[in-house]
Amino acid sequence: MSNLQVDENGRLRHFLSIEGLNRQILTDILDTAESFSGITDQHIKKVPLLRGRIIVNLFFESSTRTRTTFELAAKRLSADVLNININASATTKGETLLDTLRNLEAMHCDMFIVRHAESGSAHFIAQHAQPHIRVINAGDGRHSHPTQAMLDMLTIRRHKKDFSKLKVAIVGDILHSRVARSQIQALSILGTSEIRVVAPRTLLPAKVQSLGVHAYTDLKEGIRDADVIIMLRLQQERMQGALLPSSHEYFQLYGLTEEKLSCANKDVIIMHPGPINRGIEMDSQVADGPRSVVLQQVSNGIDVRMAVMSMAMGSINTAETTDPNAPNASKETR
């Protein structure tokens, strides 16, 4: 999967998963995202980078935040955006996906942002798309949600600077979460010193330690001295699978409250990919409190998505690469 994501010059081609990318590319994504943050200061809040490109939001699974921020990111880059929501329930995967793909290619689209309930869908599309088309994974099944992970990394870096000194605890449904999987990979590639997962035993993957994390079933233990706490959304449908007794009991044991938070580092930041189930994953007091950076995550999502889109698009005709900013000398004037 890795070679599909990176071209022969080591540049990002598709963004399908964190897995297979190196620290340099992840850092480039964060740095590029950082450089887009100034655009909101402009009167005209867009740059002409992707003018005339057509970006398709191809969503086979519903989403508000992710789709909206992708759309906003594309518009800030001056691209034209097409939103397509497809109800996947009636379709058989392979054939229909390919058919959809061919149709969109015939409309001269340049980039697909793909969300799908099946793991591997974005990868499948990237494999079969024409070479000039770029694919970004906006969440596939339980597999991966790489832009969410990167916006979380940007949020952490903005607050904590250095990953090598951080204790990060991820709390909630680790087993079913593509977000958690991508976060763990990104944190570990960026050199985080300690990654912990906290969940009831039924929501921990069988060999969770093999991901390079420490597993806890007790919340207070798991967040002790943590610098960053990432709460995951509890999907209501898990309750029906008898994996959890009740949301009330879940909150008693794993819900984040001010009282439990006292175990963590006093500068801890609280993150959540949204949407928050108040009173299940965390108290409103915590969600709206001074340590919560939930809304910053949303804003950072726009910058990260702009970065990923422009990096992937920028690798199209880059056979003749130029020397980017030789040290101690300014750019050539072209």
Add this chain to the structure above:
Amino acid sequence: MTAPDNKEVDKLIRNMAENLKGLLSESNIDKPVIIGIHTGGAWVAERLHKILGCGEPMGTLDISFYRDDFTRIGINPQVRPSSLPSNLDDRHVILVDDVLYTGRTIRAALNEIFDYGRPASVLLACLVDRGGRELPIQANVIGQTLRLKPGQQVKLGGPSPLKLIIQETS
């Protein structure tokens, strides 16, 4: 052709500042905004800013997102966020770059400036004019004109001391 040494670069910048003062008083401009193009232009702008004694902090511009060759060279992860006064409406801008060549950088910079507002005027000051324009763009103030042989490039090394470097490219 040899490049001026660093003492001479400082002298060139002092001359530029004198010429700018003349231009500004001629046009009755008393509070210009100085904006340097990242990176070399910003170094020159910093010195001009000091000599001219403008009260307001200078701005810097990274034109990477406005370049016309994005589809050929892709994005450079070393892009820095531009930092400009948030409102340029009706302001007099002095745009500063190190080397004026094809004029494409200046075209991109002007586009970016106009996304921050509608300035009253823009003056262009460049340390070196090496000719070779591909667009109808001229500087108001130039430190030095250089005539380079084919295959030669001129770069500004810095930030301290500033030094013009002439390189042979194959």
